[in-house]
Amino acid sequence: MFFHRARRYDETVPEKLRQRSIWLTEPSQDPDYAESAAELLRDALGVISVQVVRSDHLLVNYNVREITLQILESLLTEFGYTLRTSLVCRTMRALCYYVEDIECTSRKHDQAECTRDAFITRYLRKPHGCQDRRPKYLRRYL
Numbered sequence: 001m002f003f004h005r006a007r008r009y010d011e012t013v014p015e016k017l018r019q020r021s022i023w024l025t026e027p028s029q030d031p032d033y034a035e036s037a038a039e040l041l042r043d044a045l046g047v048i049s050v051q052v053v054r055s056d057h058l059l060v061n062y063n064v065r066e067i068t069l070q071i072l073e074s075l076l077t078e079f080g081y082t083l084r085t086s087l088v089c090r091t092m093r094a095l096c097y098y099v100e101d102i103e104c105t106s107r108k109h110d111q112a113e114c115t116r117d118a119f120i121t122r123y124l125r126k127p128h129g130c131q132d133r134r135p136k137y138l139r140r141y142l
Helices: 033-042 069-078 086-103 111-125 136-141
Strands: 017-023 049-053 055-064
Touching: 017 069, 017 086, 033 049, 033 069, 055 069, 069 086, 069 111
Parallel strands: none
Antiparallel strands: 017 055, 049 055
């Protein structure tokens, strides 16, 4: 479900690209812990690139329309990687989850649709066609 090679994006399609940090706890026995986690994330659909900044820090670029930080981090924990649980990390993680959830559930903003709605509203408000020029109070009683 999660695994596909990262694909290149067409420049004409507006994407919601994000760059986030994922902090891992360092295990004492595995020196390639962060690199193996990065390889796992590179194969996920929607992930554009993953950089290993330090032995416990990953920098991930991804498309929010295809995958979220919550899915990426749950993928890591499912495969046995441990995320840092400091107060700052948990707060930033919760904030990112919330913002990406709002972005994914909000309706897509379409410029053509907004323009069409503006013309329809203007047309409905503007007097046009054959109209009775008498005042409203005279039209009601006749």
